[in-house]
Amino acid sequence: MIESRAALERVLDRRMLLRLGAFAGVSAALMPRLAFAAAEPELLPHVRTLVDKWVGPGKFPGMVASLGLPGKEPEYVAKGTEGFLNLDPMSDGSLFRIYSMTKPVTGMAAMQLIAQGKMALDQPLYDILPRYRHMQVQNTYDGSITDLHPARSPITIRHLLTHTAGLGYAIIQKGPIRDLLNKKGLTGGQVSRMPLPDIYSGPQAPSLEAFADRLAEVPLVYDPGTKWSYSLGLDLMGRVIEVVSGKPFDAYLKETIFEPCGMTRTFFQVPAADAGDLTTNYGVMGGVFIPIDKGENSVFLDPPPFPMGGSGLVSSPRDYDRFLRMLAQYGTIGGTRVLDEAAVRQGTSNLLPPGVAGPAMDAAPADFGAGGRVGIGPEAGIYGWAGAAGTIGMVDMAHALRSQLFVQFMPPQSLDLLPEFQTALKADVLSLLQVKPA
Incomplete structure (x- = not known):
């Protein structure tokens, strides 16, 4: 294993x-x-x-x-x-x-909706998913999940597409924020039926809606639009697509x-x-x-x-x-x-x-x-x-x-x-x- x-x-x-x-x-x-x-x-x-x-x-x-x-x-x-x-x-x-x-x-599925005028690259994510209006950001990368500051700018569709939203990733982060992502079932991946407790722990979120709602409760690791950091942004984009498309x-x-x-x-x-x-x-x-x-x-x-x-x-x-x-x-x-x-x-x-x-x-x-x-x-x-x-x-x-x-x-x-x-x-x-x- x-x-x-x-x-x-x-x-x-x-x-x-x-x-x-x-x-x-x-x-x-x-x-x-x-x-x-x-x-x-x-x-x-x-x-x-x-x-x-x-x-x-x-x-x-x-x-x-x-x-x-x-x-x-x-x-x-x-x-x-x-x-x-x-x-x-x-x-x-x-x-x-x-x-x-x-x-x-x-x-590319998201870009099609943008080309059709159904959403915009620099549109705030909270227009589509209101829970993302007031995001909090870690003061120290991978540090405390209570020592936070309000995000200096909103997450946009561009940020989700380019890993610049500041969202974390359980296979990247360390410390308490990784534990929080795993506890909430926000791993965004499957490997095996075999248990992999040090990688994925706890049941995954049961739906895209639940996934998106739970992720909104997790602090960001960077302020939006400030740094490329591999993330759950494209997983969250799946929820954006189904809300915007109605499918x-x-x-x-x-x-x-x-x-x-x-x-x-x-x-x-x-x-x-x-x-x-x-x-x-x-x-x-x-x-x-x-x-x-x-x-x-x-x-x-x-x-x-x-x-x-x-x-x-x-x-x-x-x-x-x-x-x-x-x-x-x-x-x-x-x-x-x-x-x-x-x-x-x-x-x-x-x-x-x-x-x-x-x-x-x-x-x-x-x-x-x-x-x-x-x-x-x-x-x-x-x-x-x-x-x-x-x-x-x-x-x-x-x-x-x-x-x-x-x-x-x-x-x-x-x-x-x-x-x-x-x-x-x-x-x-x-x-x-x-x-x-x-």
């Missing part, structure tokens, strides 16, 4: 450290030459070699990677099986826990994004008929793979306490590529308009409040859009995010490229797979450009 809270904190660290611009170092001036790569018979030779290296006895049972060129179906590299004891072959239809790759989906959040996603995109294998609860395609998630300790959530009896087969807009989706490589392809085509796919072009353009651009820096740490500095990292400098135009169990999804908005990795293990930094994947993917893109890596 996972090593208590510290292990999951490291999961989140990797998620924030990932260079979601997998094409980092490929200059924008070179990228248009990808038009000449359309006839290439093999797009991912380096990634294929990587997958061959990492799949097999004592390693991963299987994984899927993909690269999609503008307007084309992606090339998939799929190898192995859906689990060590599940011998169904891994494929673009296999189901994976995508965790925080849910956030861009929720973010249950999960129903709104299905109607607005999943069905028009042709995403038939994306769920908050995996149907029993699809359970056989759900991969196994592994905890990795000392290089040993220990199953923590098997497909056949996964916690994701049960109805979730509420649809978690920050971490709750299970999806397939095929489905998520369709979401990325729709974004790359500014809201359309297969001749169907899914989202307004304005929603996609704005959501994949920098939405951070003025003067606030996005996530950086050991990765390249970045901006932040609607639930996803926005590359700057050599990574300009790249939007995406990663999941806590090793999945990555990104789209280069400037050149309509999209790329993915689907695998299931926690914590992702326990092995060198993810940085090796990014190196291999970069080499393949440079090869398509007929440019030698520096």
Whole structure:
């Protein structure tokens, strides 16, 4: 099983450290030459070699990677099986826990409501959820939950989308505020049927409405609009969406994004008929793979306490590529308009409040859009995010490229797979450009 809270904190660290611009170092001036790569018979030779290296006895049972060129179906590299004891072959239809790759989906759903004029980026959250009118803020980060001051400005929709609302996160915070979040059932995530008392303790809030009401009672860790801090903002956005749209959040996603995109294998609860395609998630300790959530009896087969807009989706490589392809085509796919072009353009651009820096740490500095990292400098135009169990999804908005990795293990930094994947993917893109890596 996972090593208590510290292990999951490291999961989140990797998620924030990932260079979601997998094409980092490929200059924008070179990228248009990808038009000449359309006839290439093999797009991912380096990634294929990587997958061959990492799949097999004592390693991963299987994984899927993909690269999609503008307007084309992606090339998939799929190898192995859906689990060590599940011998169904891994494929673009296999189901994976995508965790925080849910956030861009929720973010884009919110941007559609903004494009339609049903809410505004800088609208105060209390206009929609009145309980958030008078928020209190810790005087000391992760310190006392009674030594507080009134928030210096209201939380806005922009803040929720960009992790700048000052909301906490049980897998980030320490001390009494983490205990309070857990006590109120505000964890916003599921991992396993196995008890994980040092990570998630106590029953989760029973509905999005209850989740939102309880979160309003928890002090903020920063004043709104002052700092990027990974948070429950996209989970709370789920409640905003259902209030503004007048529809249950999960129903709104299905109607607005999943069905028009042709995403038939994306769920908050995996149907029993699809359970056989759900991969196994592994905890990795000392290089040993220990199953923590098997497909056949996964916690994701049960109805979730509420649809978690920050971490709750299970999806397939095929489905998520369709979401990325729709974004790359500014809201359309297969001749169907899914989202307004304005929603996609704005959501994949920098939405951070003025003067606030996005996530950086050991990765390249970045901006932040609607639930996803926005590359700057050599990574300009790249939007995406990663999941806590090793999945990555990104789209280069400037050149309509999209790329993915689907695998299931926690914590992702326990092995060198993810940085090796990014190196291999970069080499393949440079090869398509007929440019030698520096």
